[in-house]
Amino acid sequence: MLEKNIDSIVSANAKDLAKAANNPMLDRLILNEERIIAIADATRKIIDLPDILGNIDKMWQRPNGLKIGQQRVPLGLVGIIYEARPNVTVDAAVLCIKSGNACLLRGGSDAIYSNLELVRLMRLALKSVGLPAEAIEIISDPSRESATQMMKLNQYLDVLIPRGGAGLIKSVVQNATVPVIETGSGNCHIYIDEYADLEMGLDILFNAKTQRPSVCNACESLVVHSKVANEFLTQLAEQNTGIELRGDERTQAIIPCTPATDEDFYEEYNDLILSIKIVDGLDEAIDHINEHSTKHSESIVTKDYKNSQKFLQRINSAVVYINASTRFTDGYEFGFGAEIGISTQKLHARGPMGIEALTTTKYIVYGNGQIRK
Ligand SMILES: NC(=O)C1=CN([C@@H]2O[C@H](COP(=O)(O)OP(=O)(O)OC[C@H]3O[C@@H](n4cnc5c(N)ncnc54)[C@H](OP(=O)(O)O)[C@@H]3O)[C@@H](O)[C@H]2O)C=CC1
Ligand SMILES: N[C@@H](CCC(=O)OP(=O)(O)O)C(=O)O
DSSP states (O other): OTGGGHHHHHHHHHHHHHTSOOSTTHHHHOOOHHHHHHHHHHHHHHHHSOOOTTOEEEEEEOTTSOEEEEEEEEOSEEEEEOOSOHHHHHHHHHHHHHTTOEEEEEOOGGGHHHHHHHHHHHHHHHHHTTOOGGGEEEOOOOSHHHHHHHTTOTTTOSEEEEOSOHHHHHHHHHHOOSOBOOBOOOOEEEEEOTTOOHHHHHHHHHHHHHSSTTSTTSEEEEEEEHHHHHHHHHHHHHTOOSOEEEEOHHHHTTSOOEEOOTGGGGOOOOSSEEEEEEESSHHHHHHHHHHHOOSSEEEEEOSOHHHHHHHHHHOOSSEEEESSOGGGOSTTTTTSSSOSOEEOSSSSOOEEOOTGGGEEEEEEEEOSSOOOO
16 A cells, blocks of 8 residues: 555655754655655565464463463554654554554654555555554644643553653653653663774764664764773774764863763764763773663673673663664564564563564463352
8 A cells, every 4th residue: 555655655745844844853754765665564574473462471270270371462542652753653553453452643743744644545454454444543633732632541542652752751751641651762872892893893883873863773872991992982083974073081082072061971962973981891881871871772892701791781771782783773673573662661561662562461261160269
């Protein structure tokens, strides 16, 4: 359905682009033929995933003969408030349908025309296979009031997933009366250990910083061990990548850069800017990251096994990497087809949320006349 209607999607998207501000976030709003085909591909990947609904995860028998099992069931009606990124409209709806849920979508107001067209097409697709079109609903009123109202729809919504920046999350935490799964912004770190392969470190850093700077899994902050700082930072500066470097005092003594303020280390730039901190050991690196990160994704580059395991255990984030780019924090890359969001809270799901995160379980109990004594 999407690939057959590329023209109508692109022209709806053009209406959104015509009123959008030209900033690094604009990239997320753009739909073109290539991106629509990629969205359709992701949809097929989700459709092809094994069905988990109705699965009984485990079953056991009690001494009285009762057989107790845990069966996977949908959450119900899932509400999502999300950013002006029209691919999320399809990812979220398809993940909900695949996991047996209905969804109520409230995308970024900047993407309203694109979203309305995508939902129109998805509803046609549902109808064409005999499913109720109403399983995908979109809020067409782009006002903030509509988002705030969603936060209190207890009689309809089983869960609300806010996907966006700090302002949205703060508003949800203050106003929501429905159960919420928070996704959060990404102040993601890469730590170059004293035992790092520096060439690998540069590759990983460039990928994580520059491949798509506007997304939440892009690297925002570099932490470097002092023993390799000279060599690593000199190479970084020599590459002349167009990244604005904001370094602490020790970094400033090695390479030309903008002085980093305290706030820089808490900042998610979503742009070609990188904060840099030099540390004297792994413990200091871990403490710095746990203090400043948004608990999204962090990576260590090291050849040392012990250091890698310490980093894995002590970093308090949804996804922790050894020798890989933080850009992989993504439902597609994790094999989920897509994600409805990347949870930075610990309940009910953490990290990229695919089909399983959109289900819960219920106990099913088989008896043959047992009564409790
Ligand atoms: N962890 C994850 O899965 C993800 C994290 N992010 C993070 O989101 C941020 C970027 O998102 P951005 O484009 O700025 O999106 P925003 O946070 O500005 O907006 C996202 C959605 O929330 C709505 N919204 C924003 N503030 C409020 C509020 N106070 N009350 C009610 N609704 C509100 C917006 O509506 P309106 O259109 O009216 O502004 C929009 O629909 C980055 O920090 C990024 O890292 C983004 C996606 C995924
Ligand atoms: N799925 C994404 C990452 C999560 C995301 O949507 O982030 P954002 O662009 O900040 O809304 C990706 O890497 O493509």
